[in-house]
Amino acid sequence: MKITVFGTGYVGLVTGTCLADVGHDVVCVDIDQSKIDRLTQGEIPIYEPGLESMVLRNVEAQRLSFTTDARKAVEHGVLQFIAVGTPPDEDGSADLQYVLAVAATIGQYMNDYKVVIDKSTVPVGTADKVSACIAGVLAERVAEFDFDVCSNPEFLKEGSALEDFTRGARIVVGTDSDRVADLMRECYAPYNRNREKLMFMSVRAAELTKYAANAMLATKISFMNEMANLAERLGADIEDVRRGIGSDPRIGYHFIYPGCGYGGSCFPKDVQALARTASKVGYQAELLQAVEAVNKRQKSTLFDKLSHALGGELAGKTIALWGLAFKPETDDMRDAPSRALMERLWEEGAVVQAYDPEAMKECRRLYGERDDLVLVADRVQAVKKADALVVCTEWKEFRTLDAGWIREQLSHPVVIDGRNLFDPEAMANAGIDYYAVGRGKTMPLATAV
Numbered sequence: 001m002k003i004t005v006f007g008t009g010y011v012g013l014v015t016g017t018c019l020a021d022v023g024h025d026v027v028c029v030d031i032d033q034s035k036i037d038r039l040t041q042g043e044i045p046i047y048e049p050g051l052e053s054m055v056l057r058n059v060e061a062q063r064l065s066f067t068t069d070a071r072k073a074v075e076h077g078v079l080q081f082i083a084v085g086t087p088p089d090e091d092g093s094a095d096l097q098y099v100l101a102v103a104a105t106i107g108q109y110m111n112d113y114k115v116v117i118d119k120s121t122v123p124v125g126t127a128d129k130v131s132a133c134i135a136g137v138l139a140e141r142v143a144e145f146d147f148d149v150c151s152n153p154e155f156l157k158e159g160s161a162l163e164d165f166t167r168g169a170r171i172v173v174g175t176d177s178d179r180v181a182d183l184m185r186e187c188y189a190p191y192n193r194n195r196e197k198l199m200f201m202s203v204r205a206a207e208l209t210k211y212a213a214n215a216m217l218a219t220k221i222s223f224m225n226e227m228a229n230l231a232e233r234l235g236a237d238i239e240d241v242r243r244g245i246g247s248d249p250r251i252g253y254h255f256i257y258p259g260c261g262y263g264g265s266c267f268p269k270d271v272q273a274l275a276r277t278a279s280k281v282g283y284q285a286e287l288l289q290a291v292e293a294v295n296k297r298q299k300s301t302l303f304d305k306l307s308h309a310l311g312g313e314l315a316g317k318t319i320a321l322w323g324l325a326f327k328p329e330t331d332d333m334r335d336a337p338s339r340a341l342m343e344r345l346w347e348e349g350a351v352v353q354a355y356d357p358e359a360m361k362e363c364r365r366l367y368g369e370r371d372d373l374v375l376v377a378d379r380v381q382a383v384k385k386a387d388a389l390v391v392c393t394e395w396k397e398f399r400t401l402d403a404g405w406i407r408e409q410l411s412h413p414v415v416i417d418g419r420n421l422f423d424p425e426a427m428a429n430a431g432i433d434y435y436a437v438g439r440g441k442t443m444p445l446a447t448a449v
């Protein structure tokens with residue numbers, strides 16, 4: 001099938017590449033000239049395991065190409081995927097300006113029947129807005145072309161995007177048109193062979209399904225973080241509690257890892273946007289607000305524990321940071337817990353000495369050259385001459401630690417572990433003040449039980 005994908009970010013590039021990989025003829029279009037230039041030269045602008053070789057293979061086979069020429073792109077595909085960003089607006093709602101700009105472009109260059117597919121995460125009712133926008137532009141052109149708008153939300157996770165796209169649990173399609181359903185079935189047929197994964201529903205149900213999925217996962221995480229904070233105050237080990245509850249199949253082991261708060265480009269903004277959608281229809285989404293509030297508080301626990309462990313004296317200290325990305329296997333730092341910590345440390349006059357296997361370039365892009373940000377080549381360099389160590393991301397290479405060696409490196413024997421990677425007993429035996437999440441050393445308690 002001839003397919004056009006607007007946006008070559010995490011979702012657009014993965015969608016376009018995976019659809020080309022099963023034989024479709026895909027054109028990816030972006031307004032970012034430098035991104036398209038890099039892609040055209042075979043350079044992948046993001047880090048996503050396995051993506052580079054898949055892109056190169058499909059470009060070579062001439063099934064995948066990149067352009068900034070919107071006319072050419074619109075004319076190419078019968079399917080037009082919109083996979084551009086929907087960042088938070090000032091009040092937390094999803095900002096639809098990029099989605100609607102694409103809709104206007106499609107209206108402007110439409111030359112035949114098109115199915116316009118909202119793959120970006122968009123609030124309920126967006127398909128109607130996209131449809132009205134295209135119709136408006138066509139009316140201005142005094143042109144008449146048939147088109148449909150459907151919702152096809154994406155559930156991939158960064159770091160395992162290819163696996164999630166090609167072997168995802170479901171493919172949700174919101175449409176009330178048989179013609180669209182047939183075309184979407186044809187598009188996804190290669191990924192729908194083992195069992196029926198396509199789920200057809202109304203456009204509004206599909207739009208809400210995406211937010212409901214993210215909100216449910218974020219709720220699980222905030223719930224576990226709340227339990228971890230409680231465990232700390234009650235003298236229980238949250239990792240025992242996690243195993244204890246995860247073994248109940250009604251609860252399950254997925255997404256119940258306590259940590260230093262969820263980050264990334266999706267959970268924070270989507271929980272907020274859903275709460276805004278709720279208030280716009282006169283409903284106070286109290287649970288969603290609590291999920292977000294707990295997460296915000298969780299992100300500050302790294303700093304609070306560090307400050308406590310160092311007696312509140314952070315000015316002039318050098319803090320080693322392992323992990324900048326919001327999770328392993330990505331270079332994405334959007335809303336990463338590391339950022340909340342670094343920004344707070346800088347306010348206090350501390351120097352951050354950081355290492356991340358993939359996100360160092362992104363960190364430099366975000367914060368530029370500054371005296372209080374030292375980016376080093378590996379995790380060993382990060383702790384050299386540092387006062388304390390904080391672990392923000394559970395990259396595999398951080399999972400082992402020679403406690404005795406760490407004890408020798410740090411001027412204060414303080415390790416703050418935002419991901420519960422190490423054994424509290426071994427750390428204590430090595431003489432390290434080890435603070436984790438819901439285990440390890442605890443801060444003084446307001447009320448002891």
Ligand SMILES: NC(=O)c1ccc[n+]([C@@H]2O[C@H](COP(=O)([O-])OP(=O)(O)OC[C@H]3O[C@@H](n4cnc5c(N)ncnc54)[C@H](O)[C@@H]3O)[C@@H](O)[C@H]2O)c1
Pocket residue numbers: 006007008009010011012029030031032035083084085086098101102119120121122154155156157158265266
């Ligand atoms: N990142 C994820 O893991 C993920 C997963 C599922 C869903 N989503 C959703 O998918 C959408 C895209 O997310 P992303 O992380 O890929 O974003 P991104 O910021 O990585 O990429 C968006 C791309 O769209 C391009 N763009 C903007 N306006 C354009 C236009 N008019 N024409 C063509 N290209 C244009 C930008 O230049 C950018 O390259 C968002 O709604 C997000 O919530 C993201």
Ligand SMILES: O=c1ccn([C@@H]2O[C@H](COP(=O)(O)OP(=O)(O)O[C@H]3O[C@H](CO)[C@@H](O)[C@H](O)[C@H]3O)[C@@H](O)[C@H]2O)c(=O)[nH]1
Pocket residue numbers: 121154155156157158159214217221254255256257258259260261262263264265266267326327
């Ligand atoms: O048990 C857990 C699981 C995750 N996290 C954190 O939650 C955040 C999000 O992680 P993850 O969901 O793995 O990454 P994303 O790439 O943000 O993917 C989410 O957001 C995407 C964009 O909407 C959806 O498509 C995915 O289904 C959804 O998992 C990260 O900061 C993780 O550290 C935890 O703290 N504990």
